Amino acid sequence: MFRRSRRLATLSLIAAATLGATGVQAQDKTTIKVGISVGSAEKIWEVVKPVAAKNGLTVQLVTFNDYQLPNAALNAGDIDANAFQHKPFLDGQIKARGFDIVPVGLTVTAPLGIYSKKYKSLDALPEGASVGIQNDPSNGNRALLLLQSYKLITLKPEAVKNNNATPLDVVANPRRIKLVPLDAALLPRSLDDLDAASINNDYAEKSGLSFVRDAIAKEAPDGPYANLIAVKTASKDKPWVKKLVAAYQSPEVKAYIEKEFKGSLIPAF
DSSP: OHHHHHHHHHHHHHHHHHHHHHHHHHSOOSEEEEEEESSHHHHHHHHHHHHHHHTTOEEEEEEESOTTSHHHHHHHTSSSEEEEEEHHHHHHHHHHHOOOEEEEEEEEEOOOEEEOSSOSSGGGOOTTOEEEEESSHHHHHHHHHHHHHTTSOEEOHHHHHHTOOOGGGEEEOTTOOEEEEEOGGGTGGGTTTSSEEEEOHHHHHHTTOOHHHHOSEEOOTTSSOEEEEEEEGGGTTSHHHHHHHHHHTSHHHHHHHHHHHTTSSEEOO
């Protein structure tokens, strides 16, 4: 009888511990860390934060200067979400590095621009001009497609179809443009040494460049490059994720983006 009572007591303790652990796991996060890139994203997320707070979600921002870092930080659990990339970039990182990350909501489209300190248009570029492009696969492809849309180069049709063009896929280059792949963060600082460069919107803004005012070539805003919020796969159905996406996609944030950026950033929701 004594032995049976001890066994029942032990089982009760195990059951209580299990229920307690389940209860802790069921609790939703109330404070989350979101990784973002420098520049315009910082301004937008300062508007997102009070909207999220109304629904009981405290957002702490972690800024990154390098596109290669936020997904690694998210995958490692150092942050809870990130919002800096478009889906082609995320897909490329997952394929290359095996990240267990998924998109959960769209944010903004940041049309890519080409900038120059020496020339007012791509037509003015001389023969042999040096043009900087991003050295990561997705944004490098994007820059090449933009150059092709302005008829500076022609790419292999298969590379265009597969959305994976590299400088090796250039089949016609009548002005012998020299393509210079560089890290995206270095392109604004390299404008003094280049004739032109493809620059992502956040890095352009941080460097004092305006897409609307300064870009000499502009990507169409209706392409596949809407930025997104990403989380670890295990988190995608958590209530805090829905709160975070709803806060970003709120009327307050949409109105702010449209008023503040006047077409250099476009709400994608």
